[in-house]
Amino acid sequence: MASDLATIDWHAPWLAPWQAAGEPVALRVLAGENQAAALNKTATGLSVQFVPQSDLPPGVAYEQHIFDTACVPTREGLHDFFNALCWQQFPLTKRRLNQLHVAQIAQTGIAPVRGPARDGLTVFDENAAFLIAPDVLWGALAAKDWHRLFVDLRSNWADATLLLFGHALLEKLVSPRKGMTAHVYRVKSATNSIASMDAWVAADLTAEKLASKPFAHLPVLGVPGWWPANEDPAFYDDASVFRPPKPPEESLA
Numbered sequence: 001m002a003s004d005l006a007t008i009d010w011h012a013p014w015l016a017p018w019q020a021a022g023e024p025v026a027l028r029v030l031a032g033e034n035q036a037a038a039l040n041k042t043a044t045g046l047s048v049q050f051v052p053q054s055d056l057p058p059g060v061a062y063e064q065h066i067f068d069t070a071c072v073p074t075r076e077g078l079h080d081f082f083n084a085l086c087w088q089q090f091p092l093t094k095r096r097l098n099q100l101h102v103a104q105i106a107q108t109g110i111a112p113v114r115g116p117a118r119d120g121l122t123v124f125d126e127n128a129a130f131l132i133a134p135d136v137l138w139g140a141l142a143a144k145d146w147h148r149l150f151v152d153l154r155s156n157w158a159d160a161t162l163l164l165f166g167h168a169l170l171e172k173l174v175s176p177r178k179g180m181t182a183h184v185y186r187v188k189s190a191t192n193s194i195a196s197m198d199a200w201v202a203a204d205l206t207a208e209k210l211a212s213k214p215f216a217h218l219p220v221l222g223v224p225g226w227w228p229a230n231e232d233p234a235f236y237d238d239a240s241v242f243r244p245p246k247p248p249e250e251s252l253a
Contacts, residue, residue, distance in 0.1 A: 002029050004078045007174055013226045014164050014173050017194070022085050029081075036074045039084045046091060050074045050084050063101040078174060082167035089194055090165065092202035097125050100207050120210030127166035129182035129218065130201065132192050134159055141184065141216045146242040150222050151233045157224045161192035164220070176221060179241045183215035 005026040010019040021042070028038035036050040043050075048070045056065055056073040066072055072087060074080045087094045104118045131138070137156050140149035164170055164182060172180055189200035219241050221227040229235050236242050 002035065002076050004174075005029055005081060008078075009174070012173070012176070013223075014220060015170070017163055018082075018085055018089070018170070021088050022081075025081070025085070029076075035076050035081060035084075039074065039081075039088075043088050046088060047095065048072050048087055048091075050087075053080075061105060063098055064105060066098050067102045078171045079167060082170040085170075086165060086167050090198045090201070092198045093165075093205070096202040096205050097121060100205065100210070104207060116211035116213075117207040120213055121207075123183050123213070123215065124185065124205075124210055125166060126168035127183045128215070129162060129164045129166070129169065129184050129220070130187045130197055131184045131216075131218075132161040132187050132189065132197075138186055138216070141218060144217070144243065144245040146222070146236050147233075150224065150230070150236050154224050162218075162220075162223060163194070163197065169220075173220065176227075178219070178221050178227075178238070180220055181241075182218045182220050184218045185215060 008022070008026060009015065010023050015022075025035075025038045025042050028041065029035050034052070036052050039050040048066065049072070051071045051073055053073045053075045055071060056062060062073060072084065074084055101118065101121055104115070104121070108115055108118070131141075133141075134156060137149065137153055137160055140153060162184075164173070165185075166182070169180070169182055185201070187197055187200055187204075189196040222230055222236060222242065224230065227235075
């Protein structure tokens, strides 16, 4: 619902990078404007436009329609609102994801069970976060060494940049809960600007890489400075959220 946009706290650390693009749209929608129209009025130089969901013809795949028409069907409410913001902020990455989706559809059709590449594409689009970080931080994250990552290496987070990308993840974090987890994709762009990250990620993405699930799992409220309760090291003792790595034999089963 459009009224859900009123619940967005643009000062939350994970949403602050999206405020400049998102808040003007939200205000237009809350004033009664159609969400697709509000998005189009606040986006300049974008290669797609946003249209009502009813513009998607019956029987036509969503990703195929975007590829063929450069029109993104958009429903009212938080989910498609954040998806549209991703198109505005990361146009190269979103275009690349669309191209990869359409290529996979051409190979396999619209099947009830998606293959590994489309699974990886969906996870990325819905739940990814981008991390620029020193090797020591990435190693601790990949190993799920939570105490080292968040307590021993806490000061190292000052040298890292974490930016949420997945629109379902952004939607969920409008009402944050401790267990919410991002699929983190390591980025090695020249700078931590959104434009630089967008260009790097778009060039890096391939179906083969996404099929390999190149993600690390990160409970986002554990990020230093993102949640007051995590100032206490005991915050990370909750094994239902900060789960230990699987034993090697279980990982191979």
